Amino acid sequence: MSIKQNLNKILSTLPQEVALVAVTKTKPISDIMEAYNAGQRVFGENKIQEMVEKYEQLPKDIEWHMIGHVQRNKVKYMASFVSLIHGIDNFKLLKEINKQAEKHHRIIDCLLQIKIASEDSKFGMTTQEASNILRSEEFSGLKHINITGVMGMATFTDDKAQVKKEFQLLKHTFNELKTISTNNCELKTISMGMSDDYHLAIDCGSTMIRVGSSIFGERNYST
Numbered sequence: 404m405s406i407k408q409n410l411n412k413i414l415s416t417l418p419q420e421v422a423l424v425a426v427t428k429t430k431p432i433s434d435i436m437e438a439y440n441a442g443q444r445v446f447g448e449n450k451i452q453e454m455v456e457k458y459e460q461l462p463k464d465i466e467w468h469m470i471g472h473v474q475r476n477k478v479k480y481m482a483s484f485v486s487l488i489h490g491i492d493n494f495k496l497l498k499e500i501n502k503q504a505e506k507h508h509r510i511i512d513c514l515l516q517i518k519i520a521s522e523d524s525k526f527g528m529t530t531q532e533a534s535n536i537l538r539s540e541e542f543s544g545l546k547h548i549n550i551t552g553v554m555g556m557a558t559f560t561d562d563k564a565q566v567k568k569e570f571q572l573l574k575h576t577f578n579e580l581k582t583i584s585t586n587n588c589e590l591k592t593i594s595m596g597m598s599d600d601y602h603l604a605i606d607c608g609s610t611m612i613r614v615g616s617s618i619f620g621e622r623n624y625s626t
């Protein structure tokens with residue numbers, strides 16, 4: 404099946420309130436253009452450098468999402484154009500995004516990454532840490548960021564029961580944090596679900612799925 408067919412197949416099964424981020428990491432410009440020409444406008448990358456290179460070559464009405472782990476010293480390269488940063492896992496990073504967004508007279512939307520997986524390798528904060536940030540005075544002074552939701556990555560496993568438990572944990576965290584509303588925080592997005600588990604994620608309350616290989620095919624990291 405073509406990229407366009409894969410895309411349309413996924414879109415046809417998505418509830419209206421669920422957004423699709425087409426994950427293009429490692430994929431060439433020609434593949435992205437195929438999805439673009441089929442109508443897709445929201446794309447996700449997990450490396451800032453790669454996202455910047457693609458941003459420069461592609462149409463400017465694309466919404467770029469940074470879905471990977473963010474190094475603070477690289478925020479400046481994407482601050483002029485990134486539309487949503489999914490992986491906020493500490494307060495210092497938020498402060499840096501705020502600083503760079505201010506330089507560009509922007510307000511950048513961000514999601515707090517919550518650690519839901521049992522694997523140590525996954526990034527993210529606890530519900531308590533997220534809550535502490537959102538309730539802090541220093542946070543309310545950050546005028547150039549807007550926290551619009553949470554993001555999580557489930558454990559890499561075939562055990563659907565475990566993945567479901569982790570998605571439910573993220574939904575629960577979302578509900579808890581949603582009670583906090585400030586001038587720069589209004590939670591509406593739950594970013595969870597990838598190619599192998601997005602149906603389950605949607606059943607558990609996802610409003611934004613991040614799908615790569617089911618649209619563009621398997622990634623080949625050796626080339």
Ligand SMILES: *Cc1c(COP(=O)(O)O)cnc(C)c1O
Nearest residue numbers: 426449470597598613614615616
């Ligand atoms: C690569 C990636 C995805 C997409 O993974 P697929 O299994 O190819 O759909 C989703 N989220 C993040 C954070 C990723 O790095």
